Amino acid sequence: MQTETNETENSSSKIKISVCITTRNRDRFIGESLESVISQANDNIEIVVVDGASTDDTTEVIRKYQQKFRNLIYYRGEENFGVDKDMAKCIELSRGEYCWLFSDDDMLKPGAINRILKEIESKYEIYLCNVTACSLQMQPIYDRFWLSADVKDRVFNLHNKNELIEYCNKANSIGALFSFWSSIVLRREEWNKTGFLDEFDGSAYESASVLLSFIKRKCRLKYIRNSLILWRNDNESFQNEGGLVKRFLLDFDGYLQLADKYFSDDKDERNAFLRVMTREHPWYTIINVTSFIDSPEEWRMFKDKLLKVGYNHGMVDICYVLGRYKNLVSLAVKMKRKIVKSPTIRKIASLLSWK
Numbered sequence: 001m002q003t004e005t006n007e008t009e010n011s012s013s014k015i016k017i018s019v020c021i022t023t024r025n026r027d028r029f030i031g032e033s034l035e036s037v038i039s040q041a042n043d044n045i046e047i048v049v050v051d052g053a054s055t056d057d058t059t060e061v062i063r064k065y066q067q068k069f070r071n072l073i074y075y076r077g078e079e080n081f082g083v084d085k086d087m088a089k090c091i092e093l094s095r096g097e098y099c100w101l102f103s104d105d106d107m108l109k110p111g112a113i114n115r116i117l118k119e120i121e122s123k124y125e126i127y128l129c130n131v132t133a134c135s136l137q138m139q140p141i142y143d144r145f146w147l148s149a150d151v152k153d154r155v156f157n158l159h160n161k162n163e164l165i166e167y168c169n170k171a172n173s174i175g176a177l178f179s180f181w182s183s184i185v186l187r188r189e190e191w192n193k194t195g196f197l198d199e200f201d202g203s204a205y206e207s208a209s210v211l212l213s214f215i216k217r218k219c220r221l222k223y224i225r226n227s228l229i230l231w232r233n234d235n236e237s238f239q240n241e242g243g244l245v246k247r248f249l250l251d252f253d254g255y256l257q258l259a260d261k262y263f264s265d266d267k268d269e270r271n272a273f274l275r276v277m278t279r280e281h282p283w284y285t286i287i288n289v290t291s292f293i294d295s296p297e298e299w300r301m302f303k304d305k306l307l308k309v310g311y312n313h314g315m316v317d318i319c320y321v322l323g324r325y326k327n328l329v330s331l332a333v334k335m336k337r338k339i340v341k342s343p344t345i346r347k348i349a350s351l352l353s354w355k
Contacts, residue, residue, distance in 0.1 A: 003075045003093070015071070016044040016117060017185070018096030021104050022086035024052035029105035029232065031061045032138070036107035036230075038069045045113060046071035049104075050090045052080040084206035087181075088196045091188060098127075099188050101181040101207060105232045106131075107138065112228040116185055124155065124220040126211065127185040128176070131229040143227050146176040146183070151223065158219040161269060167221070168272035174255065174280045177273070178208040182229045190214055199261075205254035212262050245302065248281060248289050252305040274310045283315055288333055290323030 019037050023030050030049075037047055047069065049062055059076060066072045073093055077086070091099050098120050109132070119127050133141045145151075147170045156167045171177065178184060184207075194213040200206040255277050263270035281289075286306070293299050299320065306316050323329060 003073065014043050015046050015094075015096040016120065017046075017098050017100055017113070018091075018094030018188070019045065019047045019100045019102050020087065020090035020094055021047065021049045021102045022052065022083050022090060023049060023054065023058055023104035024080060024086075025054045025056045025058060026104045027054070027057040027061050030058060031065065032107055033102070033104055034062070034065045034069075034072075036109075037102075037113070038065065038072075040108065040110065040113045041069065041071070042113075043071070044117065046073065046094065046096060048073045048090045048094045049075070050086045050093070051076040052082070052086050053077050082202055083204060084201050085196070087207050091191055094188060096188060098185050099191065101184045101186070103182045103231075106182040107230040107232075109228050109230060115224070115226070115228060119222060119224065120185070122222065123187075124222045125187045125190050125214050125218060126221040127224060128221060129183050129185075129224040129226060129228040131175075131180065131183055131231040132227045133233045134230050136232060138230055138232060140230070144173070144175070144231065145225070146173050146180075147171055147223060147225075151225065153225050154223050156221045156223065158215045158221055159217065161266070164215065164269060165272045168269075168276055171276045172279045174251065174276055177255070177258075177276055178211040179205070179251075180231075181207070182231065184211070186211060190218070193217070200254075200257065203254045203257060204250055205258060208254070209258055209261065212258060215262065244289050245292050245298070249302070249305065251277065251280070252309055256305070256308055271310065277309050278311055283319055284332075286311070286316070286319040287322045288329055290320045291326045291329040293320075293323070 021030070021033065034047065034049075037045070041047075049072070051058055051062070051074070053076070059074075062072070062074050066074060075089065075093055077089075087101065090101075098116075100116065112129075116127065116129075128146065130146060131144050133144050135141060147167075151170055156163050158164045158167060167176070173179075175183060191210055194210045197206055197209050197213075200209040203209075255274065259270050259274055263273050290299070290302070293302060303316055303320070307313060
């Protein structure tokens with residue numbers, strides 16, 4: 001393993017925000033991500049990159065940016081331990097009062113760091129901003145809001161049952177429940193009180209599990225309605241047979257496990273928490289994923305997960321029947337993608353806060 005840093009000895013006391021990035025074989029994108037941070041960073045900012053044993057030119061790209069920015073810590077693992085352990089390592093290596101969890105293919109919008117530097121003066125435990133969905137070439141498509149469009153900047157005390165349920169009821173995506181790294185800024189001291197949770201290792205939701213642990217003691221979340229992130233989401237890697245089903249199961253299994261750990265003793269909190277998943281994946285997306293399921297055994301297993309999450313039994317059966325019309329479903333999905341990428345629709349969607 002190798003750690004490279006351009007830090008000065010006494011600089012740690014100045015660090016307010018550590019931008020924590022995990023990466024593996026992303027030499028194509030990580031330079032843009034680093035540039036978006038460095039271009040607006042000052043001595044209060046550091047970048048920590050943990051590399052899961054990349055085999056491409058990621059190391060060379062990062063070294064180039066280390067020459068431009070002295071507060072860039074680079075740790076390259078000897079093997080790939082997975083994103084959960086890598087993000088935990090990022091936070092372990094960081095020195096900032098706050099950690100900004102960041103994806104290696106996203107970009108900060110101009111002014112994002114100054115905005116968060118001002119926000120963290122209030123010393124809340126979590127800050128959550130919104131994102132702008134972009135094409136692979138980072139052309140903006142639409143703004144994605146984690147909470148309903150009528151919610152303005154607001155502080156939620158998630159340790160309080162009523163405010164937690166209200167927050168979940170206003171959430172239209174599991175992005176509100178810490179599934180999207182680039183929109184999350186957390187107080188490092190609070191993270192360290194929980195530490196790495198081995199039971200969630202490999203689930204892709206270990207960091208979400210640590211953040212949810214804040215709820216049990218102290219968790220003031222400042223919701224920032226503005227989008228501060230350019231999110232490269234035009235990735236169809238799961239749009240093949242089997243891959244899309246696995247992607248949905250990753251969400252279902254992860255959030256059922258989270259619900260069991262944190263909300264097993266309160267039915268109202270558990271139901272409110274899991275209902276967010278049904279808004280993340282509405283009925284028409286369930287039709288799409290069922291179109292990739294042909295095995296009766298696989299369907300029974302998938303249906304069982306849907307019902308546990310809280311989908312309506314009758315709706316689930318109807319979705320499966322409609323999913324049998326594979327060609328029509330495929331055509332509908334293609335049309336939806338074209339519509340969403342249309343400049344005119346983009347403008348309308350932005351005005352309507354359409355996710």
